[in-house]
Amino acid sequence: MDRIAAQSQPYVLSLFRFVTGLLLFHYGVAKLFKFPPVEMFESVTPLSLWGVAGMIELVLGGLLMLGLFTRLAAFILAGEMAFAYFIEHLPHSFFPVINDGALAIVLCFACLYLAVTGGGPVSVDAMRR
Template identity: 40%
Template structure:
């Protein structure tokens, strides 16, 4: 049983990555473009461009969420996303109470830890990271094979 679960781990990580990335990107799209209900607290509107910190957070959400969703630059994008959610939690929510249930910071805390996990696990299966890593390995091996002398 354990061996079966271990063999499925890269696919479980990939599914986790895809769902977390999609949800994060949706937050950014809602804030920037007014889709999917719009920015929080704006009744379907958007955040004004350049507004600190909301607009920058929304850009990070959209870009990093999309990269994580695709599994492209997963570790770096997840690191930036995790940091932005830690910032959101400690600078926006923490002042309203100690625990996330008190201060409305559940989403920030969960996204922060989910992205931190992805920093350490990587993209799992089905990510563009793996596709490019495999292609890079094949490209590195090909020139060496061409230079090798042919035995006669």
């Protein structure tokens, strides 16, 4: 079991990178293009704080999906997710289960992990090397 897991680890890393990027990209699309329609993103304008966050998530989430400039994109996204947690979630409660900040925390540390490990073998970064 360990041998099989060790052989598949680089490819699972690439899949992890893609799914993390897809989640962030999805939030950027919802904030900026209102698709799918989400009540909490209804009044987001492009130059508002949420709109700028949507632009960051759209562009850098797309880069993560491609595996292009993975470490830099993931590092910036980790900072954005930390910022989102402290600005939007923490003021409501200290506990993530109450303040709905669990996803922001998980995405922050997922991006931090990707900033350290890189995008894996199935990425544009790997092809450029």
